[in-house]
Amino acid sequence: MSNFTELTQAFINLDEEKVYGLVQKKIAAGEDPVGIIKECNEGMTEIGKLFEQNEYFLSELIMSGEIFKSIMAKLEPMLGDVQQENEPSKGTVVIGTVKEDIHDIGKDIVVSMLRGTGYEVVDLGVDVPADKFVAAAKETGAKLVGLSCLLNFTFPELKKVVDELDAAGLRDTVKVAIGGAPCNEEVRKFAGADYYAKDAAAAVSICKEIYQ
Numbered sequence: 001m002s003n004f005t006e007l008t009q010a011f012i013n014l015d016e017e018k019v020y021g022l023v024q025k026k027i028a029a030g031e032d033p034v035g036i037i038k039e040c041n042e043g044m045t046e047i048g049k050l051f052e053q054n055e056y057f058l059s060e061l062i063m064s065g066e067i068f069k070s071i072m073a074k075l076e077p078m079l080g081d082v083q084q085e086n087e088p089s090k091g092t093v094v095i096g097t098v099k100e101d102i103h104d105i106g107k108d109i110v111v112s113m114l115r116g117t118g119y120e121v122v123d124l125g126v127d128v129p130a131d132k133f134v135a136a137a138k139e140t141g142a143k144l145v146g147l148s149c150l151l152n153f154t155f156p157e158l159k160k161v162v163d164e165l166d167a168a169g170l171r172d173t174v175k176v177a178i179g180g181a182p183c184n185e186e187v188r189k190f191a192g193a194d195y196y197a198k199d200a201a202a203a204v205s206i207c208k209e210i211y212q
């Protein structure tokens with residue numbers, strides 16, 4: 001027997017009906033949406049491993065992405081303390097997935113959590129070249145640029161963004177945070193970034209520190 005929860009196991013099995021049913025039940029029971037996301041995320045990690053072991057293929061990766069996105073559409077409005085309409089923004093964050101990488105599920109969760117906790121987020125999308133991050137930081141005056149990176153071979157892109165911010169004279173005023181499954185402290189050091197965040201909650205803490 002595995003130690004996975006029923007939801008995580010259903011996710012790993014890509015049993016769409018069961019996953020949606022369980023998520024609906026948890027929402028109705030008033031469970032914390034962040035906990036629900038965590039359970040699904042554990043499923044995603046396991047699916048990644050099965051893919052590495054050639055037990056799952058690209059079609060399964062695609063399907064896991066579709067299921068996760070449907071769940072997020074339900075959970076997104078429940079994330080954070082949803083900002084009051086007239087409340088001023090706590091600060092601006094520029095975020096995107098680096099060039100040649102099209103993974104956006106994790107980035108989108110970070111965007112939702114930051115917006116939900118009162119930050120203005122300029123989301124540049126996926127496959128974003130370094131100069132776009134620099135231009136957006138300049139234009140918006142953001143004090144934080146967030147880079148999502150899920151592929152080992154795009155690590156140099158992280159470094160490129162940091163270097164181009166430096167070349168544009170912005171490095172003293174703009175901090176850089178990186179995230180995405182294969183990122184860690186070592187990757188942060190390689191890139192010359194200021195922060196590594198393991199999840200969306202850590203991203204919120206970083207913003208609090210910068211915009212306190």
Ligand code: B12
Binds near residue numbers: 041049101106149203
């Ligand atoms: C779903 C998925 C896909 C989907 C993506 C759908 C989408 N719209 O995003 C599709 C099918 C498109 C895909 C494609 C590919 N994938 Co893919 N994919 C995955 C999978 C299974 C899940 C990723 C995911 O969404 N996780 C769930 C989210 C919630 O987690 P997360 O991204 O880590 O985000 C959290 C934190 O990391 C953090 N965070 C994330 N971003 C940021 C940013 C900032 C600023 C901060 C502060 C925090 C932060 O907060 C998030 C929320 O808590 C992973 C396995 C894994 N372990 O990650 C493989 C994985 C990332 N993919 C992999 C590969 C190899 C590929 C392909 C090259 C496959 C192929 N042969 O074509 C292509 C590459 C396409 C491209 N050019 O980008 C490998 C990468 C290996 C590596 N380290 O280099 C992985 C690790 C699978 C594996 N184990 O082999 N993939």
